[in-house]
Amino acid sequence: MKPLQGIRVLDFTHVQSGPTCTQLLAWFGADVIKVERPGTGDATRTQLVDVPDADSLYFTMLNHNKRSICLNTKHETGKEVLARLVSSCDVLVENFAPGALGRMGFGWERIQQINPRMIMASVKGFGPGKFEDCKVYENVAQCAGGSASTTGFLGDVPMVTGAQIGDSGTGLHLALGITVALLHRQKTGRGQRVLAPMQDGVLNLCRVKLRDQQRLRAGPLREYSQFGNGIEFGEATPRAGNDSGGGQPGRILRCKGWETDPNAYTYFITQVAVWPRICELIGKPEWIDDPDYATLKARLPRLDEVFAEIEEWTSTKTKFEVMEICNPLNIPVGPILSMKEIAEDQGLRESGTIVEVEHPERGKYLTVGCPIKFSDHNVVVDRSPLLGEHTVEILADVLGYEDDELQRIIESGAVGKV
Ligand code: COA
Numbered sequence: 001m002k003p004l005q006g007i008r009v010l011d012f013t014h015v016q017s018g019p020t021c022t023q024l025l026a027w028f029g030a031d032v033i034k035v036e037r038p039g040t041g042d043a044t045r046t047q048l049v050d051v052p053d054a055d056s057l058y059f060t061m062l063n064h065n066k067r068s069i070c071l072n073t074k075h076e077t078g079k080e081v082l083a084r085l086v087s088s089c090d091v092l093v094e095n096f097a098p099g100a101l102g103r104m105g106f107g108w109e110r111i112q113q114i115n116p117r118m119i120m121a122s123v124k125g126f127g128p129g130k131f132e133d134c135k136v137y138e139n140v141a142q143c144a145g146g147s148a149s150t151t152g153f154l155g156d157v158p159m160v161t162g163a164q165i166g167d168s169g170t171g172l173h174l175a176l177g178i179t180v181a182l183l184h185r186q187k188t189g190r191g192q193r194v195l196a197p198m199q200d201g202v203l204n205l206c207r208v209k210l211r212d213q214q215r216l217r218a219g220p221l222r223e224y225s226q227f228g229n230g231i232e233f234g235e236a237t238p239r240a241g242n243d244s245g246g247g248q249p250g251r252i253l254r255c256k257g258w259e260t261d262p263n264a265y266t267y268f269i270t271q272v273a274v275w276p277r278i279c280e281l282i283g284k285p286e287w288i289d290d291p292d293y294a295t296l297k298a299r300l301p302r303l304d305e306v307f308a309e310i311e312e313w314t315s316t317k318t319k320f321e322v323m324e325i326c327n328p329l330n331i332p333v334g335p336i337l338s339m340k341e342i343a344e345d346q347g348l349r350e351s352g353t354i355v356e357v358e359h360p361e362r363g364k365y366l367t368v369g370c371p372i373k374f375s376d377h378n379v380v381v382d383r384s385p386l387l388g389e390h391t392v393e394i395l396a397d398v399l400g401y402e403d404d405e406l407q408r409i410i411e412s413g414a415v416g417k418v
Contacts, residue, residue, distance in 0.1 A: 002029025
């Protein structure tokens with residue numbers, strides 16, 4: 001018995017944010033039916049193509065464990081089929097541009113009329129307000145959610161991050177919203193609308209930066225390197241480079257081989273609790289009792305000097321040796337892992353974090369498995385569906401169309417070629 005077994009999801013999502021959400025629901029056991037435009041489908045199927053005539057990795061890595069039905073929802077017969085899908089599903093997830101579902105004739109009021117138990121969940125760029133009608137992609141959300149202004153180095157331009165916090169991050173938020181709405185429906189019998197705006201999702205992940213914005217009123221942010229460098233703070237939370245977010249100063253430091261390997265670095269945290277061990281490790285035992293270094297408060301204006309000494313030590317070791325030496329001493333460090341190293345890591349494959357999947361068009365490829373592990377539910381990652389692979393199966397088995405009706409729908413052209 002899978003946790004969401006028996007829950008059927010009408011998946012109207014495309015690109016990344018929505019598909020991240022519905023992929024999770026599928027991994028939790030829901031029957032996810034992806035509705036795609038005949039002929040083209042989700043635009044990502046043909047974006048960033050690496051194997052000719054095969055679904056791209058962009059698509060396959062975001063659409064595992066789903067079924068695909070082709071349906072032109074602007075065609076009269078397509079609308080009839082869509083209405084039947086709405087009445088047969090528990091959750092509708094969409095991330096169209098604002099207003100698109102209404103233009104299709106399936107706004108929230110109509111959905112409620114057809115199926116009052118329906119949970120209608122949306123990703124949009126912005127919540128209600130002056131930007132609610134805007135189309136939004138990942139980096140726009142990172143900028144509007146406060147991430148870009150606080151990422152990067154002081155004196156340099158705002159920076160977006162490699163982690164897709166706007167798209168995948170918001171998909172995660174929406175999946176949580178949907179599971180809560182399902183629990184609520186169990187108690188009340190009613191469906192509801194669930195909205196996850198990307199700006200809100202990014203800001204939620206940047207919460208500590210809004211914390212710092214307010215702390216500025218009380219004076220400089222002493223744990224930022226900028227403080228030790230004597231650079232005045234402005235009116236807004238500044239970019240903090242690679243400083244640790246909290247009160248345990250950390251930096252990215254060179255390791256053996258940094259001259260030729262762009263990822264020969266470690267993240268090193270000078271956690272207060274293990275400061276004496278750090279001093280001994282790097283050959284500065286005199287710092288343990290020296291009043292200029294013994295306390296965090298005394299060290300904060302000297303972080304450049306402290307980290308320069310630690311880096312003298314880390315540059316004599318590989319990033320993995322640093323980890324092997326520091327871990328038993330309880331000193332928190334982390335190697336900067338490249339995607340190549342992650343892809344080749346056997347341990348990550350054994351834990352299901354990286355999964356190898358077989359696909360009929362492209363052969364074997366790697367993907368990221370379910371990032372949440374359950375003691376009572378084993379997530380099996382199945383390949384993504386081909387475009388319209390399950391059209392007939394869904395029309396017949398899920399929607400109950402008999403042979404003659406099935407023929408009429410296929411001949412109408414609303415479901416494309418089958
Ligand atoms: N049959 C017929 N028409 C379909 C269809 C189907 N199965 N599926 C989609 N369409 C139509 C829509 O109804 C819409 O038509 P309309 O503009 O005439 O109303 C059209 O396809 C395009 O949809 P849209 O969502 O506007 O796509 P886009 O490519 O122009 O914009 C985004 C893409 C991502 C910018 C936009 O969808 C968006 O802002 N989404 C919300 C935020 C978001 O999730 N962004 C991150 C994506 S990773």
